Amino acid sequence: MNDALDVAVRLLLVFAAFLVLPLVVGQTEHKVMAHMQGRLGPMYAGGFHGWAQLVADGVKFAQKEDVVPKDADRRVFQLAPAVALLPYLLVLVAIPVAPGSVGAVVDAGIFFVLAVMGVGVLGSLMAGWASANKFSLLGGLRTAAQLLAYELPMLLAAASVAMAAGTVSLTGVLDAFEWWWVPWQIVGALVFFVAGLAELQRPPFDMPVADSEIIFGAYTEYTGLRFALFLLAEYAGIVVLCGLTTVLFLGGWHGPWGADGLGWLWTLLKTAVLAFVVIWLRVSYPRLREDQLQKLAWTALVPLALAQIALTGIVKVAIS
16 A cells, blocks of 8 residues: 555656656746747746746637648547657656656666657657648658658667666666766767757757748647647657766766755756756757758768767776
8 A cells, every 4th residue: 555655656756756847847938938038928937037928828829719621631630649648747757856756667667668658759740641731741741851861860869878888777877876977978978968958949950840940840730739839749759868968978967065865956947957958059059051960960870879889888897
């Protein structure tokens, strides 16, 4: 009974984090972009520092009519937002936050989280195909091409960490972590983070949703709460990507003053800093062309990830 209660409490905490953290990232993005670009609107909603902007957005989405195109595949069209969102909940369950604080310990945690994150992209593919709209279909095809290009360097970068730690368990990686890994694995961290941004279709890798070309791509025909679920999936993906980068490359719960009581705080702080970087990149860099996006993956990220694996092998042999 105690074990069942422990599992229930852990899952409840993960679900609460899944509901709260993406909204916090979304609100932060409003404020950071408002400061960086001099936007006035997001700073005034509700009064002090625009605190009610997120509430206003939620009310706006809830009031909009839920429209399904006449020629659309209704069931697939309606199911796509859930397919895009729910995989990130499963990934969040497996991310360790502090010693003993993880929803579920998965022995092959690295492979599990990367495989489930790939499933989330199917939501965009389903939305693009089912919408009966050529712009949506084009956005879905760009999503598929982007997934194929950036899944490989992301997996290779994670494999380098698994080689260094001698395990594919996320908690095992943190147990084996040493601070001198940070400069040693920094190239793999950059490859993993950039590839993750591309899989999330975040700027400057937002070709599948390019509003000036294909009118928000796979999501063109979505309105109201269904459209809001896609946005929530994007912010949930940011939380998951930053959390995984923290665990794999930045030591997770390890901090300058130990992890016994402050482990969860170090994990959240590192994740928050990386989330700020995600927002900063959106504000600072223009969208890549489709050919530039593919070229970056195959001619830069993949070779760098392979070089990181080679370096890891050399270091492992040297210290063994």
